[in-house]
Amino acid sequence: MSRRTVPPDRCPPLLIVKIGCYPLHHGTVAAVRSLGRLGVPVYAVTEDRFAPVALSRYLTGRFLWPTTGGEPVAALLDGLRRIGARLGRPAVALATDDEAAILLAAHRAELADLFLLPPVDPALPGRLADKQGLYTLCREHGVPTPETATATSVETLRDAVKRLGLPVVVKNPAPWERLLTPVVTGTTVLRDQEEVSAVEHALERSRHGSVLVQEYLPPADGSAAQAEDWFAHLYCPTCERPPLVFTGIKLRSWPHGGGVTARGHAAAHPRLAAATADFCRAIGYRGIADLDWRRDPRDGRLKLVDFNPRVGAQFQVFRSTAGIDVVRAMYLDLTGRAVPHGEQIDARELVVEHLDAAAALDGRLHRRADPPHPRPVRREAAWFAWDDPLPFAVATARFTAAAARRVADAAPRRVAGAVRSAREAGREHRSAALGS
Numbered sequence: 001m002s003r004r005t006v007p008p009d010r011c012p013p014l015l016i017v018k019i020g021c022y023p024l025h026h027g028t029v030a031a032v033r034s035l036g037r038l039g040v041p042v043y044a045v046t047e048d049r050f051a052p053v054a055l056s057r058y059l060t061g062r063f064l065w066p067t068t069g070g071e072p073v074a075a076l077l078d079g080l081r082r083i084g085a086r087l088g089r090p091a092v093a094l095a096t097d098d099e100a101a102i103l104l105a106a107h108r109a110e111l112a113d114l115f116l117l118p119p120v121d122p123a124l125p126g127r128l129a130d131k132q133g134l135y136t137l138c139r140e141h142g143v144p145t146p147e148t149a150t151a152t153s154v155e156t157l158r159d160a161v162k163r164l165g166l167p168v169v170v171k172n173p174a175p176w177e178r179l180l181t182p183v184v185t186g187t188t189v190l191r192d193q194e195e196v197s198a199v200e201h202a203l204e205r206s207r208h209g210s211v212l213v214q215e216y217l218p219p220a221d222g223s224a225a226q227a228e229d230w231f232a233h234l235y236c237p238t239c240e241r242p243p244l245v246f247t248g249i250k251l252r253s254w255p256h257g258g259g260v261t262a263r264g265h266a267a268a269h270p271r272l273a274a275a276t277a278d279f280c281r282a283i284g285y286r287g288i289a290d291l292d293w294r295r296d297p298r299d300g301r302l303k304l305v306d307f308n309p310r311v312g313a314q315f316q317v318f319r320s321t322a323g324i325d326v327v328r329a330m331y332l333d334l335t336g337r338a339v340p341h342g343e344q345i346d347a348r349e350l351v352v353e354h355l356d357a358a359a360a361l362d363g364r365l366h367r368r369a370d371p372p373h374p375r376p377v378r379r380e381a382a383w384f385a386w387d388d389p390l391p392f393a394v395a396t397a398r399f400t401a402a403a404a405r406r407v408a409d410a411a412p413r414r415v416a417g418a419v420r421s422a423r424e425a426g427r428e429h430r431s432a433a434l435g436s
Contacts, residue, residue, distance in 0.1 A: 012116065012335055013041040013060065015083065015091040016053075019067050019076065019099040020179050023051035024398060026352055026382035027313030028096050029391045032056045034316065034327045037387075043087065052383070052391035052398070069099055069179030077107055084114030092116045092334050094288070094311060094327065098129040098175040101310040105287075116334040118287035119238055125309035128285075130174045131212040134307050141282050143275070144296075144303040146215035154200045160213035167191040169258060170199055173212035181209040187258035189216060217296045217303065228295040228371055229253070230269060230302060231261070232276040233315050235329040236286050237339065243280060244329050245273040246318035246344050251370045252359040254352075261314045262355035265373045266348040272302055279304075288326050290315070316380065317350035349376035353383055353392075354399045 014035050016028055028044065029052055036042045036058025043061045046054045054062045063083050067076070080103075084091065093115040095101035105125045108117045127133035131148065138145035147164060150173055151157035161168055170188050172178035183202045190196050203209060219228075229250040236243040247269040252262040276291055290312025293302040315326050322342030324332075329339045363370070384392040 011040055012089060013043055013087055013091045014094055014331060015087065015115070016042070016044040016094050016096060017080070017100045017104065018045050018047075018096045019103065020069050020097055021047045021066065022097070023047050023053075024395055024402075025053070025096060025313060026395075027311060027315060028053045029056055029383065029388075030313075030316040031094060031096070031311060031327050032058050033385065033388060034325055035331060036060070038328075040331065043083075043091070045083070050394060050398075052395040055390045055394055057388050057390070069176055073103070073107075076103055077110065080111060081114060084111070087114075090114060090116055092331050094330065095309075096311055096313075098125070098308060098310060099179065101287075101308075102126045102129060102175055105309070118236070118330075118334065120286040120309075121284055124283065124285060125287075126175070128283075128289075128307040128309050131171055131214070131306075132173055134304070137283060138279075138304055141279060143279050144301045146217060146294075146296075146303055146305065148215070149213045150210055151203070151213050152210040154203055157196070157200060157203060157211065157213065161190070161196055164213060164215050166193075166196070167216045167218075169214040169216050171212045171214065173210055177209070181206050183209040183211045186255075189257050214305075217294045219297070230272055230293045230295070231264070231312065231314070232272060232291045232293065233289070233312050233318055233326050234276060234280065234291075235288050235326045235333070235339075236280050237329075237333045238286060241339075243277050244320070244324065244326065244339065245277050246320075246326070247272050247276075248314075248317055249371060249373060251349075251373060252356060252363065254355040254359045254362075256359065256362055256366075256368070260352075260355065261350070262352050262359040263370075264314045264317050264350045265376065266317050266344065266346050267373065268344055268346050275302070285309075288330050314350050314352070314382070316382070317348050319345050319348065321345060345377075347374050347377040349379045351379060351381055353381055354396065 016031055032042045032053055041060040042058060044053050044059055045065050046062045047066045049064060065079055093104055095104055102125050104117055105120050106122045108122060127137060132150050135145055135148040149160040151160050168190050170184055170190060172182050172184060183206050184199060230247060231250060232245060232247050234243050234245040248264050248266045250261050250264055253259040254262045272293060288311045290308040291304060292306040294305050295302050311327060319325050320342030322340035324340060324342055332339050383395050
């Protein structure tokens with residue numbers, strides 16, 4: 001795909017749509033660079049003027065529109081219509097979160113005069129992003145997936161933990177709910193009763209919250225090492241052509257064991273690619289998707305853990321020999337152009353600088369080794385680019401400030417804990433002295 005393929009004076013723009021506040025999202029910057037370097041006009045919804053993506057040299061324009069996910073649907077649609085009207089011509093809309101993907105799919109017919117969107121069943125992205133809905137679809141289509149239960153009370157949480165056995169994985173089960181009434185901060189592994197009790201308390205405090213309790217798939221050797229986690233990024237075209245599927249392995253995550261990819265490696269896995277394509281074909285999925293799979297050492301099968309009906313943050317690790325990634329494939333397809341055929345380029349590696357540094361330090365402290373993988377033929381940074389350095393500088397400043405705030409917030413709790421421990425030790429010492 002070259003600049004001559006999509007002349008800037010004739011090609012439709014791309015609009016990156018997001019709902020919620022997550023300015024440190026490297027996938028958004030990667031999408032801007034992917035098409036912006038080809039001369040495509042790229043616009044983005046941003047939380048504030050100093051979000052890293054807002055300062056990319058490849059961004060044509062930004063729309064300052066902070067949202068929480070708690071807004072009425074009518075207000076969100078009105079905001080999209082106003083942005084679409086300002087663009088002046090139909091734009092390809094790219095969602096970077098589940099909520100935006102669900103909103104665009106559910107109201108595709110209403111937004112058809114403003115945005116170019118894949119013809120997917122309006123309800124399907126919502127079912128896939130909902131963890132319980134995904135579990136049901138996997139069961140219906142014979143796709144391996146961990147055992148799952150939804151807990152809406154302390155009693156049902158205890159029943160699920162008892163049935164599945166510790167450790168278990170807990171997640172906020174559905175889009176919108178994770179923004180409005182989250183019970184946990186993200187994917188969390190509960191390894192003992194104390195951690196279960198903390199979630200019980202959070203569930204009690206949440207009026208309408210719930211959590212998904214998922215069977216934990218351990219590492220093959222039973223150690224604390226990173227389990228074999230794979231991901232598949234794909235684009236299912238609007239016609240009956242086969243989907244473009246890339247596969248890779250997660251080398252490090254942050255936090256360890258259930259967090260986002262801090263370092264990922266492109267690696268061909270034909271059976272996984274075929275299983276991903278078959279599942280999407282069976283359910284009639286169209287558009288971009290990011291699927292997470294984990295190998296179960298008990299039976300050797302890869303099991304589907306998450307299906308994100310939108311672009312994945314680490315999509316830039318994948319590129320075909322024709323120069324195509326999933327964002328470029330979506331843009332070409334929705335603007336009526338053919339997607340050039342090419343094979344996946346293996347051994348490309350993506351490093352999310354700030355997260356990888358934290359994950360590497362944590363791995364050294366706990367003596368964890370990365371999963372075996374070939375030496376990368378190309379290592380790419382998620383944030384830094386010589387031709388577009390400002391997003392990296394801003395992301396570094398914001399990441400450092402956020403880390404400093406967390407340390408400052410945690411310090412009083414540590415001090416209070418130390419004081420309580422000292423007092424308790426003093427009381428025990430006095431009691432022992434009196435007893436003697």
